[in-house]
Amino acid sequence: MKSDEELMAAYVNGDQRAFAELFERYAPMLVRLMRRQIRVEDDALELVQQTFLQLHRARLDFEEGRKLRPWLMTIAFNLKREYFRRRKRRPEAPLEFEPPASTRTHPVERRADIERVRTALDSLPEGQREVIAMHWFEELSFPEVAQILGLTVSAVKVRAHRGYQALRTALEKLDTVTPDDAQHNTHMKAGHER
Amino acid sequence: MSGDAVPPELDRKLGELAALAAAVEPGVMRADLATLERRTTALLSEEHTLLSSLQSLPTHWRVGVVLTLSAAATIGALVLRPRADLVGYPALRMAGTLVLMFAITAAASARLLRPLHLPPPSRALGHVLLVAGAFVPALLALIPSHAGAPAGAGAELALGCGRCLLFGALLALPVLVVSFALRRARVDGAAVGALAGVAAGLTGNLALQVHCAINDSVHLLLGHVLLLFIAIGAAWLWRRHEATS
Numbered sequence: 001m002k003s004d005e006e007l008m009a010a011y012v013n014g015d016q017r018a019f020a021e022l023f024e025r026y027a028p029m030l031v032r033l034m035r036r037q038i039r040v041e042d043d044a045l046e047l048v049q050q051t052f053l054q055l056h057r058a059r060l061d062f063e064e065g066r067k068l069r070p071w072l073m074t075i076a077f078n079l080k081r082e083y084f085r086r087r088k089r090r091p092e093a094p095l096e097f098e099p100p101a102s103t104r105t106h107p108v109e110r111r112a113d114i115e116r117v118r119t120a121l122d123s124l125p126e127g128q129r130e131v132i133a134m135h136w137f138e139e140l141s142f143p144e145v146a147q148i149l150g151l152t153v154s155a156v157k158v159r160a161h162r163g164y165q166a167l168r169t170a171l172e173k174l175d176t177v178t179p180d181d182a183q184h185n186t187h188m189k190a191g192h193e194r
Numbered sequence: 195m196s197g198d199a200v201p202p203e204l205d206r207k208l209g210e211l212a213a214l215a216a217a218v219e220p221g222v223m224r225a226d227l228a229t230l231e232r233r234t235t236a237l238l239s240e241e242h243t244l245l246s247s248l249q250s251l252p253t254h255w256r257v258g259v260v261l262t263l264s265a266a267a268t269i270g271a272l273v274l275r276p277r278a279d280l281v282g283y284p285a286l287r288m289a290g291t292l293v294l295m296f297a298i299t300a301a302a303s304a305r306l307l308r309p310l311h312l313p314p315p316s317r318a319l320g321h322v323l324l325v326a327g328a329f330v331p332a333l334l335a336l337i338p339s340h341a342g343a344p345a346g347a348g349a350e351l352a353l354g355c356g357r358c359l360l361f362g363a364l365l366a367l368p369v370l371v372v373s374f375a376l377r378r379a380r381v382d383g384a385a386v387g388a389l390a391g392v393a394a395g396l397t398g399n400l401a402l403q404v405h406c407a408i409n410d411s412v413h414l415l416l417g418h419v420l421l422l423f424i425a426i427g428a429a430w431l432w433r434r435h436e437a438t439s
Contacts, residue, residue: 150313
């Protein structure tokens with residue numbers, strides 16, 4: 001099986017099948033990444049599309065010896081940042097959130113669990129949330145996260161440590177609140193933000 | 195993943211979340227990915243225009259295109275319409291002014307055309323370049339120089355300034371348009387967008403530096419430096435229009 005970098009080199013040389021292969025490998029990860037914070041489904045998919053468009057436009061910038069994954073993830077994160085900057089506020093908008101069709105068939109308590117962790121993640125500062133999203137959910141190494149964010153590895157580790165501590169505290173707080181209370185509080189917060 | 199930094203209880207909770215996500219996502223992903231692939235393929239099929247080819251050039255080439263335009267405007271003005279006092283103008287001051295303005299043009303273009311696969315630089319960088327681009331020429335204009343051609347007063351002064359503004363604007367406009375066109379995405383805020391105006395306005399000022407023999411500070415501020423502020427304002431409005439459209 002060809003490596004990501006070999007596929008990228010083939011795409012730069014005009015092999016369209018290489019792009020299809022890269023799409024197959026990375027689109028699921030990118031969709032997850034976008035959905036985790038962007039609750040408007042069409043916007044999340046649009047950003048994934050834009051990420052691949054930017055991969056295409058920047059293909060001649062891809063240098064031999066570089067790793068494709070952090071390179072592509074940096075594009076995705078920059079596009080996501082721009083999305084939030086345009087919206088001028090953070091993305092939490094539970095009232096507008098329509099869960100993906102398949103999740104609706106899951107037991108209520110499982111969806112409540114997902115929402116609880118999402119709410120806890122959303123309560124973190126953006127810098128910590130980004131690091132946790134990349135390190136834990138996408139299984140990127142600390143050096144890769146550092147490369148994507150333009151930080152030192154030590155700085156990323158500090159953010160991760162603080163983020164995980166804050167997440168634990170947030171989850172503990174949520175665990176002491178009933179789902180109905182949590183939903184009520186979230187709605188109040190959304191109303192306040194507007 | 196259970197990294198060293200993850201407290202055990204949190205690790206368990208995150209593990210549960212990941213399991214839940216894995217359980218709910220596959221069905222959605224297949225349908226979404228098929229749609230997404232169709233849309234992406236359609237989007238890429240439109241990438242065969244001259245503009246998209248230019249945007250796909252390596253970044254150092256894109257920056258090079260802007261700088262080539264800027265240098266061509268300056269050299270063109272120097273060769274075709276050189277300032278009358280070129281021989282008597284202090285060589286060191288001329289060289290220093292040209293190098294400084296060209297360096298800021300290069301830095302502004304590089305920031306404006308920075309590719310998305312690089313981590314975002316400090317937000318302050320865009321502001322620093324904007325301020326440097328706008329005020330360095332203004333400071334240079336205030337440093338006394340030898341007496342050049344007379345700037346005149348009243349209508350004569352206004353006419354001279356107007357001519358310089360028009361001359362500089364004609365050379366700045368292509369740089370403004372090309373700088374915006376070479377961006378691969380409409381990202382970054384108004385301050386970074388305004389750097390297209392810095393590059394364009396400085397190009398006009400570079401050309402005027404080798405063309406106009408008037409050294410009077412009032413003329414330099416109203417006929418040369420004002421062009422920079424106009425170009426920055428135009429770029430800011432352009433970027434704002436993009437953001438709202």
